Amino acid sequence: MLKIKCKYRKLVLFLLFIGICSVLNLSCNSDTNEDSEKDVRTDYLLPNIDLSHWKVTLPIGNPTEVEPPDILDYGTNEILKPFFYNDSVNGALVFYTYPGASTANSSYSRTELREQMVPGSNNTNWTFKQGGQIKGVLSVDEISKDSNGDYHKTIVMQIHGRLTDEQRDLIGQKDNNAPPMLKIYWVDGKIRVKTKVLKDVNASDIELLKTDAWSDDKGYTFSEYVGFEKFSLEVKAEEGKMEVTLNEKETIIYNDINIQKWNIFENYFKAGNYLSTTDEGSFSRIKYYELQVYH
Numbered sequence: 149m150l151k152i153k154c155k156y157r158k159l160v161l162f163l164l165f166i167g168i169c170s171v172l173n174l175s176c177n178s179d180t181n182e183d184s185e186k187d188v189r190t191d192y193l194l195p196n197i198d199l200s201h202w203k204v205t206l207p208i209g210n211p212t213e214v215e216p217p218d219i220l221d222y223g224t225n226e227i228l229k230p231f232f233y234n235d236s237v238n239g240a241l242v243f244y245t246y247p248g249a250s251t252a253n254s255s256y257s258r259t260e261l262r263e264q265m266v267p268g269s270n271n272t273n274w275t276f277k278q279g280g281q282i283k284g285v286l287s288v289d290e291i292s293k294d295s296n297g298d299y300h301k302t303i304v305m306q307i308h309g310r311l312t313d314e315q316r317d318l319i320g321q322k323d324n325n326a327p328p329m330l331k332i333y334w335v336d337g338k339i340r341v342k343t344k345v346l347k348d349v350n351a352s353d354i355e356l357l358k359t360d361a362w363s364d365d366k367g368y369t370f371s372e373y374v375g376f377e378k379f380s381l382e383v384k385a386e387e388g389k390m391e392v393t394l395n396e397k398e399t400i401i402y403n404d405i406n407i408q409k410w411n412i413f414e415n416y417f418k419a420g421n422y423l424s425t426t427d428e429g430s431f432s433r434i435k436y437y438e439l440q441v442y443h
Contacts, residue, residue: 193239196438201264204420206231207248207257216267231259240435242289243421247430253325260420262308263441270324273310273414274443276407277387280307282417285438287378288334292430298336302432303422305332305381307390309413311357319357326413327362330383330390333424334434337375341368341392345406356412365406370394378437387411417441 199222203215206227214228222228231244245259266272274280284305291299309326316324333340344362348355355361372379372394382393388408393399421434 192236194234194236195239195241195436196440197241197436198440199261200267201441202261203264203268204228204232204261205251205258207245207250207259209249211249211251211257216264235435238435238437240287240437241439243434243436245421245423245432247423247426247428252323255426256422256424258303258420258422260303260418260422261439263417265416265443270310270416273416275414276385276390276411279384279386279443280415280417281382281384281442282419283380283382283438283440283442284419284436285378285380286434286436287374288376289433289435290376291334291432292425292427294425294427294430300423300425300427300430300432301333301335301340302424302434303331303333304419304434305383306330306418306422307383307385307415308418309410309415312414315357319354321358325359326357327359329407329410329413329415330392332381332383332392334374335369337373339370339372339374339379339381339394341370341400343390343402343406344410346409349405349409351409353412356409368400370398370400372398383417385415 199219200216202219203213204219206212206214212227214225218225219228222232223234233242234240235242243259245257248257250257264270265274282305286304288302291302293299306328307330308328311321311324311326313324327344329344331342333342343365345365347361347363351361380395382396384391388403388411390402390407391399419436419439421432423430423432
């Protein structure tokens, strides 16, 4: 009888040991699963972009514009959702556009931000004398090709001029539009810069205010190929000088008579996706991961 009891005792102890191990293992697995589920629930990224001083123009309507504070709710805004939304996997703000509605002074469409120093108003802007700086990290996610198999081009950043009301009335213009001093393009995987130059450097101050006093320069293409990878752009504007830098490596500096004369205008920054084609079926998708402006 004693031998039988010993055998049962050992069996019972063995079964208890197995049971305890199983419980501990289940507990560990449960904790691991809970942690994994928690990671899945919280593993999303947001772009480093404050939209409180930007309005966005869309390729629909006449065209449609959304200003602060409404733009801050872009995640739930049904008008914005198809064109302006988060890529929460990569932490980017997506700008999608195609040929559609365009502004009065252009034939091209855009999903593009326009700086508003005073939220909801276009009337407060800055001069080169006052200075400004814009920094962005972005990528071209996808873009269509033309009939020759070449990628279409799009403008990803700008400095745009603006007439004051007094200047507008002085030259008898119907709106406050002035030329863009800076356009930065994505062209076949490279970054190309275009600026404005005077047709006559001796033009009077009144003549300088007219769009037809200015023409495009020959342009400058950065040597680095960015393709569809993430890249950074930085633009600095100050009295008589403008600098554009790609990936903190290569900088083009403008400090000639054209920049010096440009101080007559007010300006504002633009950033996004300004598709430079009206080809049927064309489109482009740009992602901004970071965007900051300083004055």
